[in-house]
Amino acid sequence: MNRRDFTKTTLVAGAAVASTGVRVLAADSPRRIRTGVIGCGSVSNSYLPALTKSPYVEVVSLCDIRYERAQKQGTKFNVAKTYPHIDAMLAGEPFDFLIDLTDMQVHEGINRKGLEAGKHVWSEKPIANSLAAGQKLLELARKKNLRLWGAPITVQSPQFAFMAQTLAKGTLGRVAAAHAFYGHEGPTWSAFFYEKGGGSMPDLAVYNFTSLTGLLGPAKYVSAMVNIVTPERTVGDKGRIKVTEEDNAMVLMDHGNGAISHVQSGFNYFNPHGHSGRDESRHTIQFTGNAGYMGLVGYDWEPLGVDLATHKNPKLERHATDAKGYVWQQGGALAAECLSTGKELLATPEHALHVLEIITAARESSATGRRITLKSTFKWPLVG
Numbered sequence: 056m057n058r059r060d061f062t063k064t065t066l067v068a069g070a071a072v073a074s075t076g077v078r079v080l081a082a083d084s085p086r087r088i089r090t091g092v093i094g095c096g097s098v099s100n101s102y103l104p105a106l107t108k109s110p111y112v113e114v115v116s117l118c119d120i121r122y123e124r125a126q127k128q129g130t131k132f133n134v135a136k137t138y139p140h141i142d143a144m145l146a147g148e149p150f151d152f153l154i155d156l157t158d159m160q161v162h163e164g165i166n167r168k169g170l171e172a173g174k175h176v177w178s179e180k181p182i183a184n185s186l187a188a189g190q191k192l193l194e195l196a197r198k199k200n201l202r203l204w205g206a207p208i209t210v211q212s213p214q215f216a217f218m219a220q221t222l223a224k225g226t227l228g229r230v231a232a233a234h235a236f237y238g239h240e241g242p243t244w245s246a247f248f249y250e251k252g253g254g255s256m257p258d259l260a261v262y263n264f265t266s267l268t269g270l271l272g273p274a275k276y277v278s279a280m281v282n283i284v285t286p287e288r289t290v291g292d293k294g295r296i297k298v299t300e301e302d303n304a305m306v307l308m309d310h311g312n313g314a315i316s317h318v319q320s321g322f323n324y325f326n327p328h329g330h331s332g333r334d335e336s337r338h339t340i341q342f343t344g345n346a347g348y349m350g351l352v353g354y355d356w357e358p359l360g361v362d363l364a365t366h367k368n369p370k371l372e373r374h375a376t377d378a379k380g381y382v383w384q385q386g387g388a389l390a391a392e393c394l395s396t397g398k399e400l401l402a403t404p405e406h407a408l409h410v411l412e413i414i415t416a417a418r419e420s421s422a423t424g425r426r427i428t429l430k431s432t433f434k435w436p437l438v439g
């Protein structure tokens with residue numbers, strides 16, 4: 056990925072400069088943000104190529120409690136400083152931006168340590184283990200004039216922009232319903248995906264929750280059923296384990312404006328393409344209104360186009376097939392671009408925390424049989 060690809064992706068010019076204290080430089084001399092990456096497992100293989108190619112990033116240190124992983128990625132991506140513990144990393148080579156790619160359960164503590172040490176933070180999902188804890192982290196960031204962001208970045212894609220604009224124009228008429236799905240047979244490498252604080256919702260449904268709330272507005276109410284379909288699994292790091300967090304979820308969201316949406320997601324889904332999104336040709340997000348239908352081709356994290364049919368043009372027509380440089384792996388690199396240039400991401404921490412509340416509300420709804428009223432919200436619409 057080169058600089059042109061980065062600037063083609065949907066970033067908006069922002070007034071973030073004063074609030075972050077980051078200097079804006081001329082576009083042809085970007086400031087490289089000194090970056091430390093913690094967590095050198097599977098997803099680091101997707102992040103590090105994007106980070107090391109970005110003109111806005113200088114990866115200066117890597118950390119993993121399985122130290123050999125940090126060393127291996129250090130050699131592969133030419134990063135001199137590697138550490139076996141966050142405390143050593145924070146006390147070592149100076150940097151400004153922490154990218155957290157660790158297990159879901161430890162994000163909250165690591166993100167807090169990063170902010171307390173004066174680092175801007177990009178976190179893989181989720182930012183924290185609860186809405187309240189996530190809001191405290193955001194408060195801490197604001198108090199210290201730092202930025203905090205969380206994956207995913209599905210709202211940055213050109214296909215998201217096309218769908219948002221189509222809905223805003225009223226092309227589908229009154230939108231009544233939306234349905235989204237994402238699943239595969241589950242990660243095979245690490246136990247944390249199946250343990251308390253993990254689960255298929257923060258790993259997979261999180262993408263659909265982000266897209267649907269980004270397109271239809273913040274959810275007001277959540278009703279859900281979640282369960283465990285496969286009670287035991289064999290995984291690379293721990294062998295045979297008991298599954299103690301949901302691996303199957305059906306979640307309804309009422310967006311308070313007439314639209315009710317549904318997300319179906321889990322770790323027990325036959326998928327001939329495995330973890331790859333490139334060959335997915337189904338409509339994984341569908342919108343139905345009284346004047347039209349819209350279907351996202353492929354997954355929202357790797358979208359391939361948008362099909363649209365209306366009363367006027369009832370035959371499905373494909374739009375927005377150009378990714379324009381968008382790839383799901385570039386969240387940390389885009390955040391660094393924001394720190395360097397003062398541009399803003401459409402992906403906000405408030406939105407990520409709203410999605411986190413949807414996840415915890417879905418679990419509560421399933422456990423109690425009640426519809427849950429949500430407390431959090433975020434600035435919407437995202438695309439004008």
Ligand SMILES: NC(=O)c1ccc[n+]([C@@H]2O[C@H](COP(=O)([O-])OP(=O)(O)OC[C@H]3O[C@@H](n4cnc5c(N)ncnc54)[C@H](O)[C@@H]3O)[C@@H](O)[C@H]2O)c1
Nearest residue numbers: 094095096097098119120121156157158159179180245258
């Ligand atoms: N693997 C993917 O394709 C993928 C894609 C998108 C998002 N994610 C997300 O990325 C995160 C990591 O997933 P993964 O698949 O890379 O898992 P992984 O198990 O492969 O890697 C996690 C790494 O974090 C390290 N780690 C754990 N606790 C640590 C700590 N306290 N300090 C330092 N290092 C620590 C582990 O040793 C491990 O190497 C998760 O939030 C996951 O949902 C993964």
